[in-house]
Amino acid sequence: MxxxxxxxxxxxxxxxxxxGNELSGVYLxxxxxxxxxxxxxxxxxxxxxxxxxxxxxxxxxxxxxxxYMEKDLNRCFTNALLSTPAGKETLYEIVxxxxxxxxLGPKGSPEAVDLVCDLHNTTSNMGLCFISYxxxxxxxxxxxxxxxxxxxxxxxxxxHLGGPSSEAYSLESVGKCGFGMEVGPQPHGVVRADIFSxxxxxxxxxxxxxxxxxxxxxxxxxxxxxxxxxxxxDFPRDPETESITATIHPELQDRDFRLLCPGDPxxxxxxxxxxxxxxxxxLYPLFVNEAAYYEKGIALWxxxxxxxxxxxxxxxxxxx
Amino acid sequence: MxxxxxxxxxxxxxxxxxxGNELSGVYLxxxxxxxxxxxxxxxxxxxxxxxxxxxxxxxxxxxxxxxYMEKDLNRCFTNALLSTPAGKETLYEIVxxxxxxxxLGPKGSPEAVDLVCDLHNTTSNMGLCFISYxxxxxxxxxxxxxxxxxxxxxxxxxxHLGGPSSEAYSLESVGKCGFGMEVGPQPHGVVRADIFSxxxxxxxxxxxxxxxxxxxxxxxxxxxxxxxxxxxxDFPRDPETESITATIHPELQDRDFRLLCPGDPxxxxxxxxxxxxxxxxxLYPLFVNEAAYYEKGIALWxxxxxxxxxxxxxxxxxxx
Numbered sequence: 001m002x003x004x005x006x007x008x009x010x011x012x013x014x015x016x017x018x019x020g021n022e023l024s025g026v027y028l029x030x031x032x033x034x035x036x037x038x039x040x041x042x043x044x045x046x047x048x049x050x051x052x053x054x055x056x057x058x059x060x061x062x063x064x065x066x067x068y069m070e071k072d073l074n075r076c077f078t079n080a081l082l083s084t085p086a087g088k089e090t091l092y093e094i095v096x097x098x099x100x101x102x103x104l105g106p107k108g109s110p111e112a113v114d115l116v117c118d119l120h121n122t123t124s125n126m127g128l129c130f131i132s133y134x135x136x137x138x139x140x141x142x143x144x145x146x147x148x149x150x151x152x153x154x155x156x157x158x159x160h161l162g163g164p165s166s167e168a169y170s171l172e173s174v175g176k177c178g179f180g181m182e183v184g185p186q187p188h189g190v191v192r193a194d195i196f197s198x199x200x201x202x203x204x205x206x207x208x209x210x211x212x213x214x215x216x217x218x219x220x221x222x223x224x225x226x227x228x229x230x231x232x233x234d235f236p237r238d239p240e241t242e243s244i245t246a247t248i249h250p251e252l253q254d255r256d257f258r259l260l261c262p263g264d265p266x267x268x269x270x271x272x273x274x275x276x277x278x279x280x281x282x283l284y285p286l287f288v289n290e291a292a293y294y295e296k297g298i299a300l301w302x303x304x305x306x307x308x309x310x311x312x313x314x315x316x317x318x319x320x
Numbered sequence: 321m322x323x324x325x326x327x328x329x330x331x332x333x334x335x336x337x338x339x340g341n342e343l344s345g346v347y348l349x350x351x352x353x354x355x356x357x358x359x360x361x362x363x364x365x366x367x368x369x370x371x372x373x374x375x376x377x378x379x380x381x382x383x384x385x386x387x388y389m390e391k392d393l394n395r396c397f398t399n400a401l402l403s404t405p406a407g408k409e410t411l412y413e414i415v416x417x418x419x420x421x422x423x424l425g426p427k428g429s430p431e432a433v434d435l436v437c438d439l440h441n442t443t444s445n446m447g448l449c450f451i452s453y454x455x456x457x458x459x460x461x462x463x464x465x466x467x468x469x470x471x472x473x474x475x476x477x478x479x480h481l482g483g484p485s486s487e488a489y490s491l492e493s494v495g496k497c498g499f500g501m502e503v504g505p506q507p508h509g510v511v512r513a514d515i516f517s518x519x520x521x522x523x524x525x526x527x528x529x530x531x532x533x534x535x536x537x538x539x540x541x542x543x544x545x546x547x548x549x550x551x552x553x554d555f556p557r558d559p560e561t562e563s564i565t566a567t568i569h570p571e572l573q574d575r576d577f578r579l580l581c582p583g584d585p586x587x588x589x590x591x592x593x594x595x596x597x598x599x600x601x602x603l604y605p606l607f608v609n610e611a612a613y614y615e616k617g618i619a620l621w622x623x624x625x626x627x628x629x630x631x632x633x634x635x636x637x638x639x640x
Contacts, residue, residue, distance in 0.1 A: 030590075193567050
């Protein structure tokens with residue numbers, strides 16, 4: 001594949017606390033802010049080619065250690081919600097999304113930051129995942145491969161959601177390019193040293209890659225395994241009360257990304273009956289038993305895995 | 321030791337959802353209620369010697385999947401709070417504690433239920449623990465030993481808090497006898513099949529023991545290892561912002577009840593420095609990195625372990 005050239009990534013945002021009880025990102029952003037002496041944006045020395053904005057996305061939810069106050073902030077970045085006129089009655093998270101769009105965007109404009117990396121945790125045993133809406137400009141797969149080569153403490157996967165940018169609802173869609181960095185398992189409201197440390201490595205290696213890219217390094221092309229969402233499955237529920245009647249089967253619990261085949265155990269009811277996977281196609285489970293998805297009616301996601309080739313990349317000649 | 325005789329345990333309460341996001345107890349109580357056909361109190365056949373009240377303690381917090389609405393319900397059962405005159409301004413959990421005291425107590429009165437078993441989950445790797453304020457009438461250790469002999473899926477420990485009953489702040493103090501049954505690790509807001517199943521076994525075996533006791537079985541005396549709280553330790557914090565600056569060290573994380581010796585790693589700061597345990601006495605850590613204790617300024621408890629002998633027990637002659 002032919003080498004793709006791109007403008008340097010001069011403005012990058014690292015965001016944590018988009019969900020206020022996902023604590024690795026909260027404490028990581030706070031640590032990055034300390035190294036600034038409190039400034040939101042790092043201005044390095046003469047040799048520094050990238051400025052890094054460090055953003056605590058949902059400070060009220062962080063303060064209360066809740067996912068959100070009134071509405072899931074990471075569902076508020078569609079063009080429709082970003083352009084809703086804000087008044088006294090407007091939900092806190094919609095107002096905050098518009099503030100973040102002004103700070104990091106505007107979404108879809110030439111003024112938007114070059115890259116948004118939004119830090120998340122999950123209670124599911126997912127290791128370190130990149131979650132991206134678009135392949136944008138091949139930056140995501142290149143950074144992903146760099147981390148994958150360097151991080152040995154946990155498995156890494158690349159998840160692609162797709163769909164048009166205008167309907168993308170998550171914070172990273174505000175940047176010219178972006179991805180969520182999702183690390184688990186970690187209970188919400190807890191920070192575990194192993195999970196924090198993997199996320200910290202991820203952010204450090206990402207910035208390392210960006211500096212080398214800006215300085216003119218050519219990165220070879222390659223191939224990445226990509227998980228594409230096929231469907232979301234709810235827990236079995238009582239038709240009258242809507243209360244769940246089963247949870248994830250012990251043979252599936254903690255086994256995210258292990259192929260689920262027709263007939264494999266899926267749920268175990270509270271009275272002890274096994275319910276098996278009845279789909280016709282073997283698929284990869286992810287977000288298995290994620291706490292925040294109970295209220296959304298999601299017990300797990302099922303994804304297909306394909307391989308995606310990506311081209312060599314370097315900064316545009318004369319721009320380094 | 322001489323055999324102790326006691327009146328039968330004819331009224332027992334099994335409570336879940338005292339903390340609304342500890343889901344094993346919530347779903348277990350709902351399942352027990354279903355078997356009743358919706359009645360709160362089970363009235364067995366002619367052979368049944370015990371009636372079981374099934375109580376969802378904090379329904380509003382359960383509905384919102386939060387630990388509590390306004391005040392931690394499991395800190396509201398002191399004599400002082402139970403006798404506070406309730407008005408429009410009274411916090412929801414104080415009102416609810418008084419309702420539960422009317423239903424299951426009144427605390428300290430002859431009308432109180434014979435036993436309260438309050439179901440809890442923890443994010444800490446604690447296995448199945450009994451937590452009790454008093455040895456009351458030796459019922460706790462006997463039931464504990466019965467479970468310990470039958471449950472092989474996880475380790476079990478007996479934790480004793482002590483202090484006068486009037487100042488005991490938790491729900492189980494309302495019964496003539498009682499204990500919390502704490503099972504983990506499980507993230508709050510999640511129900512894991514393995515944790516639910518261990519709790520279910522615990523409740524079933526407890527009721528099994530009670531029925532045999534009421535029917536006249538003599539249970540031999542024995543000895544139990546008891547963990548008694550020595551102190552609670554907070555996370556290291558920034559003196560200005562009070563934000564935590566370190567979390568549990570990876571060598572301590574998930575190692576509840578493994579003796580912590582002077583010099584052992586205790587915390588790992590977000591910048592990578594290890595802080596070691598500086599106490600003079602080796603102690604047992606528990607509730608290591610429990611999510612709900614961040615707001616209480618507790619990173620872990622430290623306990624001393626002693627052995628406690630308990631006497632043989634049987635129901636009073638003529639009362640079976």
